[in-house]
Amino acid sequence: MKYRKLGRTGVDVGIVGLGAEYLEQASEDTVTSVVHAAIDGGVNYIDLFLASPGVRDNFGIALQNKRHQVMIAGHLGSVLRDGQYCRSRDKVECEKFFADLLTRLKTDYIDALMLHFVEKPDDYETVFNSEGLLGLAQKFKKEGKARFIGVSSHNVPVALRTVNSGHIDVLMFTINPAFDTLPGDMHVEVSFKEVLYHHSDAIGRESMLAREALYHACAIQNVGLVAMKPYAAGVLFRDNPTSMMLTPVQCLNYALSQPAVCTVVPGCKNVAEMNAALAFLEATDEEKDFSAINANTMWKLKGSCMYCNHCLPCPVGIDIGITTRITDTAGYEINDNIVSEYEALSAKASACTECGVCVERCPFGVDVIVNMNRAVDIFGQ
Ligand code: SF4
Numbered sequence: 001m002k003y004r005k006l007g008r009t010g011v012d013v014g015i016v017g018l019g020a021e022y023l024e025q026a027s028e029d030t031v032t033s034v035v036h037a038a039i040d041g042g043v044n045y046i047d048l049f050l051a052s053p054g055v056r057d058n059f060g061i062a063l064q065n066k067r068h069q070v071m072i073a074g075h076l077g078s079v080l081r082d083g084q085y086c087r088s089r090d091k092v093e094c095e096k097f098f099a100d101l102l103t104r105l106k107t108d109y110i111d112a113l114m115l116h117f118v119e120k121p122d123d124y125e126t127v128f129n130s131e132g133l134l135g136l137a138q139k140f141k142k143e144g145k146a147r148f149i150g151v152s153s154h155n156v157p158v159a160l161r162t163v164n165s166g167h168i169d170v171l172m173f174t175i176n177p178a179f180d181t182l183p184g185d186m187h188v189e190v191s192f193k194e195v196l197y198h199h200s201d202a203i204g205r206e207s208m209l210a211r212e213a214l215y216h217a218c219a220i221q222n223v224g225l226v227a228m229k230p231y232a233a234g235v236l237f238r239d240n241p242t243s244m245m246l247t248p249v250q251c252l253n254y255a256l257s258q259p260a261v262c263t264v265v266p267g268c269k270n271v272a273e274m275n276a277a278l279a280f281l282e283a284t285d286e287e288k289d290f291s292a293i294n295a296n297t298m299w300k301l302k303g304s305c306m307y308c309n310h311c312l313p314c315p316v317g318i319d320i321g322i323t324t325r326i327t328d329t330a331g332y333e334i335n336d337n338i339v340s341e342y343e344a345l346s347a348k349a350s351a352c353t354e355c356g357v358c359v360e361r362c363p364f365g366v367d368v369i370v371n372m373n374r375a376v377d378i379f380g381q
């Protein structure tokens with residue numbers, strides 16, 4: 001496993017994590033086998049938004065004697081009513097479900113307490129105040145029942161507000177090549193696939209830029225970005241109007257290539273799917289290459305760096321993907337963290353000899369030399 005810092009929490013998280021979405025109806029044996037396969041593969045970040053007692057019990061059993069090996073992301077605002085999962089902003093109800101989560105997981109604390117599914121501006125106002133769920137999460141943190149506070153969202157403007165509020169350490173956001181072309185203020189009530197197949201090229205491009213700005217904002221604020229739904233609910237594996245058939249490894253590489261992403265949490269319903277995700281760790285550069293997304297006519301990627309490093313090796317040792325990502329973040333806002341990250345690079349953009357081999361290799365038509373010159377202009381080396 002490879003590890004990255006989960007933003008300002010300073011905790012090392014495995015780049016491949018586990019989401020529980022498809023384990024809701026699974027048996028105790030299945031949950032245990034998937035969780036153990038994950039932990040054996042080095043996974044140490046598990047997201048558990050589900051509120052149903054059975055799945056919470058099963059995770060508690062699976063994590064017996066292994067709780068210390070993983071960070072658990074539990075959600076505040078995800079409840080069960082009449083047997084149906086739903087979102088709640090009622091503090092009494094949410095407190096009850098949080099206590100239930102701790103009991104069933106047989107733990108005293110949750111590592112990342114996620115304010116669940118903050119999707120609309122008025123919901124932000126409801127949740128983000130001392131009388132709302134944010135205040136409740138802060139109380140749990142003071143009591144030692146939560147180590148860090150996070151948010152899960154699918155909505156770019158709202159997620160951006162949560163990141164810039166200064167109150168959160170972690171953002172869980174949908175990141176995949178299909179979703180990145182959707183309108184930024186899309187609400188999940190709209191059929192994902194309908195929008196995916198029918199929206200225009202212009203919206204796709206605009207949406208991608210809005211999402212890029214969000215990811216860079218996470219980098220600026222040092223908020224750990226957790227990528228959820230990396231496979232777009234399987235849409236990316238099928239032959240479809242978007243012409244984007246990708247493998248799990250390619251999808252994970254796409255998500256992990258975005259700025260500020262620390263870990264990706266694919267929903268795995270069995271050990272085979274968990275192993276397919278863990279295969280990312282051993283995959284070759286060819287297997288990781290996600291440039292097939294270029295075949296999708298909705299993508300207007302020409303010239304946009306995806307930080308994928310398909311252009312390496314550079315003869316003078318520049319890590320082109322990371323150098324460009326840091327430079328792009330600095331284009332939004334520059335701070336000490338970004339400068340330190342640049343200074344830590346072993347080869348700086350100023351070493352570029354303008355040989356051009358990277359430009360020939362880049363599948364996205366990026367003018368790397370222009371980007372290296374931009375880095376030198378910003379960082380002076
Ligand atoms: S320049 Fe091209 S190949 Fe290199 S990191 Fe950017 S998009 Fe990838």
Ligand code: SF4
Binds near residue numbers: 352369
């Ligand atoms: S053009 Fe610059 S960054 Fe690209 S391979 Fe050559 S030296 Fe490296």
